[in-house]
Amino acid sequence: MKQLHRKDLFGWSEFNEERNLDFHSVLWVRDAGNVLIDPLPMSEHDHDHLQRLGGVNYIVITNSDHCRAAEYIASSTGALVYASAGEEDRFPIVCDHWIHDKEEVFAGLIAYQLHGSKTAGELALLLDHHTLITGDLIRCHIAGELCLLPDAKLTDKALAIKSVKRLAELPNITAVLTGDGWPIFSHGSEALHRLARSL
Numbered sequence: 001m002k003q004l005h006r007k008d009l010f011g012w013s014e015f016n017e018e019r020n021l022d023f024h025s026v027l028w029v030r031d032a033g034n035v036l037i038d039p040l041p042m043s044e045h046d047h048d049h050l051q052r053l054g055g056v057n058y059i060v061i062t063n064s065d066h067c068r069a070a071e072y073i074a075s076s077t078g079a080l081v082y083a084s085a086g087e088e089d090r091f092p093i094v095c096d097h098w099i100h101d102k103e104e105v106f107a108g109l110i111a112y113q114l115h116g117s118k119t120a121g122e123l124a125l126l127l128d129h130h131t132l133i134t135g136d137l138i139r140c141h142i143a144g145e146l147c148l149l150p151d152a153k154l155t156d157k158a159l160a161i162k163s164v165k166r167l168a169e170l171p172n173i174t175a176v177l178t179g180d181g182w183p184i185f186s187h188g189s190e191a192l193h194r195l196a197r198s199l
Helices: 044-052 070-077 157-168 188-198
Strands: 009-016 021-028 035-037 058-061 080-084 097-099 104-106 109-114 122-127 131-133 138-142 145-148 175-177
Touching (some): 058 070, 070 080, 109 157, 131 188, 145 157, 157 188, 175 188
Parallel strands (some): 058 080, 080 097, 131 175
Antiparallel strands (some): 021 035, 109 122
């Protein structure tokens, strides 16, 4: 895994040839139990690295299309699975906790439910008020510039735009770690504002 912009954050990726971009997963290392976000399958190297960093206690899934390797990792490690309450009646794997809007999932990690994306109540996660972790709705296909999920994938574009503008109003965001595309490690608020103005 690669260390990200903080000493307690690591990531690993998988290149998707169909979309010509990377899919990403995040590990948050914490004394109260490590958290994986939208975990992709792990190489032996990354799995060994994870063990050296303390393993995994919790898995947070931003939307049902990002279950990825969560079920396998949970079954093999005993990690608890958290996902959006917006998908409680249709989520494809067993979850231990359903996350609601503006819930502090763990100390320092606040969830925001987004609407109008391809799944109900997709989550964006704000870590320590400065790092925003997104699933599908907010992406980065061109380095440094955020974009919206393509119209054909949206269930309600007006609601999707409203959700983006809500996140853009959050102050002092430095980094935006997208599930798909490039991460943004600085000037995150400016990138969100540019995206919101473009919609």
